[in-house]
Amino acid sequence: MKKDELELVKYIRNKFPFTEGIGIGDDSAVLLFRKSALLTTDLMIEDVHFDLSYTSFYHLGFKIVSVNVSDIYAMGGDFKGFLFSLGVPVTTNEEDIDSLFDGIEDALNYYGGYLIGGDLSRSEKVILSGVAVGETERPILRKGATAGDRIFITSYLGLSQAGYYVLKSLNQEDRAKVKSTKYFDLNEKIISYGKSEINEALQRHLMPFARKSDKFRDIAKAMMDISDGLLIDLYRLCEESKVGAEIYVDQIPVHPAVKEIAKLFNMDPLKLILSGGEDYELIVISDKIYATEVGLIPIGKIVEGEGIYLVDPSKGKIPTKPEGWQHF
Amino acid sequence: MKKDELELVKYIRNKFPFTEGIGIGDDSAVLLFRKSALLTTDLMIEDVHFDLSYTSFYHLGFKIVSVNVSDIYAMGGDFKGFLFSLGVPVTTNEEDIDSLFDGIEDALNYYGGYLIGGDLSRSEKVILSGVAVGETERPILRKGATAGDRIFITSYLGLSQAGYYVLKSLNQEDRAKVKSTKYFDLNEKIISYGKSEINEALQRHLMPFARKSDKFRDIAKAMMDISDGLLIDLYRLCEESKVGAEIYVDQIPVHPAVKEIAKLFNMDPLKLILSGGEDYELIVISDKIYATEVGLIPIGKIVEGEGIYLVDPSKGKIPTKPEGWQHF
Structure with missing residues (x-):
């Protein structure tokens, strides 16, 4: 220096x-x-x-x-x-x-x-x-969700974690190319394998944008950001609110980059979405039916009791363990 | 863990x-x-x-x-x-x-x-x-000192740096003893050399106390804490206030532990006091003559111009360079 x-x-x-x-x-x-x-x-x-x-x-x-x-x-x-x-x-x-x-x-x-x-x-x-x-004016806490509320997310999940898998697999030449790129244009092929749409996952991992909440905070009863993974973060919110949750697996949107990367690495895209961290999207709990009109995506509901259940039309109701990033 | x-x-x-x-x-x-x-x-x-x-x-x-x-x-x-x-x-x-x-x-x-x-x-x-x-209610900044103001400190300086020299010189056995000591009692000899009064320097280095300013903040025109060293920190204050300073060297109190440690390491105690950091005492600038009654120690005055001068009765006025801890 x-x-x-x-x-x-x-x-x-x-x-x-x-x-x-x-x-x-x-x-x-x-x-x-x-x-x-x-x-x-x-x-x-x-x-x-x-x-x-x-x-x-x-x-x-x-x-x-x-x-x-x-x-x-x-x-x-x-x-x-x-x-x-x-x-x-x-x-x-x-x-x-x-x-x-x-x-x-x-x-x-x-x-x-x-x-x-x-x-x-x-x-x-x-x-x-x-x-x-x-x-x-009004802090929105993890506490505040009650049975019957809807669970929303603000956008696609799993992108950052998917991007991480790609980055970790790159050879030195590709790493250098990524390092010298500021914005990952979707129409430009930067690394030597995969479709250019995986650029979006690289971008999300390296340079995430925080999700502004001013459009929907007035209708939120509880809220938190997804930094460690949807399941573990929702688990924390539910613990604070003393409730349980059901996630409707088939309602969760899957981003094309996540689909592509899961295929490349022979993984289940749902695992990336449920347990991948660092997306910096939000979990929003609301009882307002018009929440979708401000861009929120419904993925489940708050229930009495405790624990998070995945509801899959073909497999029924499956209990989950909180999974995601832990340092120790 | x-x-x-x-x-x-x-x-x-x-x-x-x-x-x-x-x-x-x-x-x-x-x-x-x-x-x-x-x-x-x-x-x-x-x-x-x-x-x-x-x-x-x-x-x-x-x-x-x-x-x-x-x-x-x-x-x-x-x-x-x-x-x-x-x-x-x-x-x-x-x-x-x-x-x-x-x-x-x-x-x-x-x-x-x-x-x-x-x-x-x-x-x-x-x-x-x-x-x-x-x-x-009223933040006291580094800016605000004007020519004619007095410069005060809140207690002895150089103790932390003196303690650091002792700690660095210890053998493994002494290091272990220090590590297992919570409070360094002045009447107890902990390390294998020197007088027990050097304990105060060890204590100050390992577990400094921040100096509360509520007793004198009302009469302070400018203030800052001494974390990197008296000279460099006073230099920063003067730069913000666009003034210079004179330090009366013979007015600065010398702690017995600093005297003892300077002797042990064949150093000038004044160098420890002027340039040793991490004491977490305060520099207080005030134009109030009764500042000494709230425990402040006068060590110099603010003058027009720039730079810090040491005034020594035997040597006259000596310009100084800002010295102290810099990371790069």
Whole structure:
């Protein structure tokens, strides 16, 4: 790195001006909340959460914002600000650092929030720690679902996990191609195998977008984002709400990229959809029948009792175990 | 580790109840601010910020809270809540994890705040990322000092750095003794060399206490905490305030432990005091003559122009370069 720490702080401060309070450059950020404040934090660690052989620093910057903003939207909140801590090896290229902050900048512009603080450190592995700050009139919790409510999701699931399987299988040449690609155009074949539609899965894994909830938060009784997998996250929501759930398997939409990738890897696409994490779509619980008109996709209903059941027209009602990402 | 991730989250949630809002267990924490909100974040990484051969998990837990709370106090704020993200190897002992959260608990009780969120991940090295949340009627910035103001500090400096030199010089047996000690009693000889008064330096390095500012924040025009070293931090404050400073070297108090350790290592105690970081005392700028009555120690004055000068009765006025901890 050419910049020393003081210079890097100056660079970041100039890149991210904040005029609605005190941002970078003092001991703490200062801001005013007019409604309830929302705070959330998420960590991303090299070789645990990402692989630098196919992940660009630009994507990392974008993703650390998305995964945090997702938790603000999951509470029905509006995003306001972001704090970002970075650990990087001293040998990191200046261009990589610039790309990282370009990714953060693009994400903040996309979501409409400001960088207001953070910390810098050297580190053996790349470490990103984000904090998203938001506000809301009415926080929507995991608690609040009652028997009879409908379960909705906001879009296709399993894409990120499917993309992950593809990325892990790539040879060095393909990894380099992926790493140098910013947006994965559907009409362009980037890697050496499969149809170009799998690009969408690569994009979702490397640079996910958090799902805004402002269009439907008013009709949500309970909500959460799908970061670890539909089943495990729905299980957590049900636990908080002290209810059970039934999922109608044949109602869950399957994205063409998930179908294609499941075929390539000889997997069950349903497994990717139910247990693949990192899609950053939302689970929305509502009793409003018109929820589909604001784009929500019905996939099941809340029932009394506990546990999640898959309802399959051909196989009947099958109990599930919560499956998805666990760190320990 | 015996607990899996779900069990660990449950354990943490039970240990840290929060009733004034929504704490651990939802997508975001929810809380209400009545005044301006303060937000700050600090990262601690194994082998960069701490050495596990002499640092206990209890001390780590206490310290990650202190270093973050220090930034809230440095803004003149009251501490409210804490978010904590942890990366640890899967092989970490259950007892170490428990000690870590005991340290966090003791610190939160000491400072009077709640654990309201966080994230968990496996990781090769131990990584701690803290976020402190506070509030204040009137934030005190680094900007605001004007020529003629007095420069105060809140207590002895250089202790943490002096302690660091001792710790780094210890043999394995002494490191193990230090690691198993919670509070370093001044009357007990713990390590095999030096006077027992150096215990205070070990304590300050391993388990610093953030300096509360409620007694003097009303008379402060500018303020910041000393985390990287007096000179570099005062330099930053002066840069923000667009002023210079003069330090009266003979007015700076020297702690007996700093004197003793400087002698042991054949160092200039003044260098430890001026450039040693991690003391988490405060620099307070005030034009009030009675500032000493609330415990503040005068060490210099703000002048026009730029740069920091050391004023030594025997040597005259010596310009300084900002020195202290830089990561890159």
